[in-house]
Amino acid sequence: MAGLLAARVLADRFQTVLVLERDPLPTPWERPETPDETWCNRRPGTPQADHVHVLLARGQQILESLFPGFANDLATSGAVEVNWTADCAMMGLGSWNPRVSSDLVTRTSSRSLLESLVRRRLQAIPNVIFMSGVAVQGLVVAGDRVTGVRLEGNSAQNLVSTLATETLLGAQLVVDAMGRNSQMPRWLQQLGYGSVPEVTIDAKLGYASRWYQMPADYLAQVAQDPENTWKSILLWAKPPHQPRAGVLYPVEGNRWVVTVSGTNGDYPPADEEGFLAFVRSLRDPAIARAIASAQPISDIKLYRGTANRWRHYEQLATFPIGLALLGDAVCTFNPIYGQGMTGAALGAVTLGDCLDRAQSELGLDWGQFTHLFRQELARVIQLPWLMATGEDLRWPATEGPRPDRPTRWMQAYLERVLHLTDAHKDIHETVWKIQHMILSPQALFHPSIMMRVGGAWLYQRLLANWFPAWGPENLNLTPSFLGARR
CATH class of the missing domain: 3.50.50.60 (FAD/NAD(P)-binding domain)
Structure with missing residues (x-):
């Protein structure tokens, strides 16, 4: 993808741009007649195309500026519109995060479709030449x-x-x-x-992915009842003791890509029984329940170079x-x-x-x-x-230079912020926009957020002094007097 986007930028500034490809060019994308057909071919040089590929909101903005109308290309190709703060059921460091509509909206698709659409746009530019x-x-x-x-x-x-x-x-x-x-x-x-x-810096993370056909009319059900359904599920790992994470991601063709991961060498397996057992072992059974009613349409693919x-x-x-x-x-x-x-x-x-x-x-x-x-x-x-x-670097077995004191302080502060996303919709939305590179992390230091982080820290310290036998993992970090917003 980096080479294709560089070619688009250079096309405005040079007489001829030559894109050199080791792989044969994939077959041009065409929307198939039936959902179970192959939607677009994967290049051999993109092994990760079998796994979840997220184009963050900032990335989608850039593609739209480079290729005006690109969002419409995604829409007409079947990419799914996702309002990330409303349509994604996310379990962060605490419990389920609140869901509220926002302007953080993107189209989700496979890596292969996204690259195919970018390549098609580039091939229409006269001074860009592909050589495979x-x-x-x-x-x-x-x-x-x-x-x-x-x-x-x-x-x-x-x-x-x-x-x-x-x-x-x-x-x-x-x-x-x-x-x-x-x-x-x-x-x-x-x-x-x-x-x-x-x-x-290597956390020894590995993941496994499988593609599923959604249950019939699932997205129509979501449109009818958005508050009680979802388009995507995200279950985060929780350092240092819960290394497993999972994501269910909608793509074109009414399909889901399910990717599960394990950190510090806790790798998911590639066999059917082991993969499903790994999915069931996640912090919540939501993804396991979803795929129980879906049809698997691919083998289980592994990836380790992370x-x-x-x-x-x-x-x-x-x-x-x-x-x-x-x-x-x-x-x-x-x-x-x-x-x-x-x-x-x-x-x-x-x-x-x-x-x-x-x-x-x-x-x-x-x-x-x-x-x-x-x-x-x-x-x-x-x-x-x-x-x-x-x-x-939150994980104990991660290899690489250890963080310095300012970085450790930032990690501790961010962890306290993430614990507040369960109850504070505005903090939840801010964190999402930082993850999508729309906002700078400096937004986490807004006085209203810092006051709540400080209040939660003081509350936890008081509880720890009063009830030392409870242990910090059992202390509620979002007391009602901090103005929890659900």
Whole structure:
């Protein structure tokens, strides 16, 4: 997705944009005649397409700005409209969160459908050319500047000339959006730029997913009785002792994707009996009850590569001019938090902004752009990185650098905020909008929220002194005098 969105941004700023794909291009999407047909083909390079893929509200806003009318494309393709604070039954750190309508509305779909629609829009742009079945094998460099890439693959012969045993493709700008398997650290080291600093935080989370056909007319029932039904279910894990989580997610074709996860090595199994037992072991039986009346339509798929990893290219003392990296090639987040595609969209927007800022009457200052983009992308990554790793570091067996004192303080404060979402609708909505990157986490420090957090903390301390045998896990954090709003 990062490469496709980068291509859209570059199409407004360059004469020709060439998108190089290792995988064969998937068959163009067409809506099938019956719900049980395949809705769109998955590329081999997107194994996570079998699992829940969330495009956060901020990401959907960006796609709409890049492709006007994209929300309508999703709607006509069968993507489900979800008001996240009203249509999603969510169990946070406490019990079920309140449900109230808000403007936090998106369309939910499979990753394959979303990518297919983006690709279709790009293929309609005359100066964007797709070239599939080729693999980039390295950079072509002249002095301190990247001037192109080395390719291999039969399709390469159709576009570029062969010199000796290598196929070279020249370019003013090379963008690496090759994902978590990008070879750029090795290539840069071979060119003498040194080792790329890298930070990894791994909560040892694994998940399993299965697709189901919804019961007949289920969404019609939701429309008739929205207060007592739901479109999606989200059951969070609860550090440090309840490592299992689950989500039921509606997608096109009247289907559900059910993904269950376990942290610190508590992985869900791939066999039928084990998968269903894992679903039943979640903090609430809501998902188990839902799929009991649904028809499974896929095998159970597993995924394990969920570590957060940030390659700090912005920290390199020297860097080749005319090279940019974004998406998972720079930073991968634990997929359970759904930040990947929206992070890629933010990176693409940042790419365009930096190209514009480096432009002058004398033309594009490539040195300024190359430096500026690395620094600005790091700034954009910082927030989702702190959100994802902050949650993962709550688990005792998580591997990676331990949080410093300010981060630990923030974790403690956030945990107290999350305990209040059960009873305070405004806090619940604020947390949702932060998760969807619509609001900054600074919104959690509004005086009205801080007062309630402080009041709940004082109340808990008083109860702990009066009734020490109860234990902190049994103390109510939302006393009536704090103005609980249901």
